[in-house]
Amino acid sequence: MLGNANIEKDGNGSRFAFYQEKINGEHLLRIHTFLANRGYCLQNKPQIYTRLIKGGKVRSIYRFKTFTYSSFNFIYELFYINNKKVVPYNIVDYLSPLALAIWIMDEGGKISSGLKIATNSYTLQEVKFLCKILNDKFGFDARLQSAGVLNQYVIYIPKKSIKLLVELVKPYFHSSIIYKLK
Structure with a gap:
């Protein structure tokens, strides 16, 4: 959660959203495989998304989300205050x-x-x-x-x-x- 991940509220639960530049995509794919093998997200390989940034450059990013679980709510509550990501006291x-x-x-x-x-x-x-x-x-x-x-x-x-x-x-x-x- 300190890095390239967010947690989103979705209904009565929360879900993780992971993203990583394509150049470092193998790292994200390893996280995806770990979570998918345990049933926390789809088995499908994360897709590459592109977006235009300053100077007309194109960024290629892998992104995936977990399924939503109410058991993830405590993590959301640790890392977010008023919908802003924070460093938890613990x-x-x-x-x-x-x-x-x-x-x-x-x-x-x-x-x-x-x-x-x-x-x-x-x-x-x-x-x-x-x-x-x-x-x-x-x-x-x-x-x-x-x-x-x-x-x-x-x-x-x-x-x-x-x-x-x-x-x-x-x-x-x-x-x-x-x-x-x-």
Whole structure:
């Protein structure tokens, strides 16, 4: 939920909506297969959607949704306040090495000799909170950085924390997206 996923209210239940750029589509297809094999969504392979962005570029995106379940409502209630996605107060309880790997596969990117995690939609306080959790729970030196846009921030993990980060998340990384850790 910290990355490229949303949860939507639908009637009396909630459903997840996953999306990922086509270039990183194998990661999303792995999530889809995991969920489809457990009966949470259709078996059909996610379709590629295109949309026009600034500068006339076309983005190709895989997208799929799960079925709607009332048992997903508690997740919606954790991550949304007034229909706005937020960082839950108890995210530390859910942020495992696997969850961190998925978050980085969704929103991570190599920058300089470190790694950034896009957190542009979160508030300054939320990004500071996430940095504190990453530092306290995993021993990183995660730092807040401006995203270059007013009131948007990213998490930067510097070179000195990369070895530890890679040791934690590499076992969960899909081979098609391992480049984000190099």
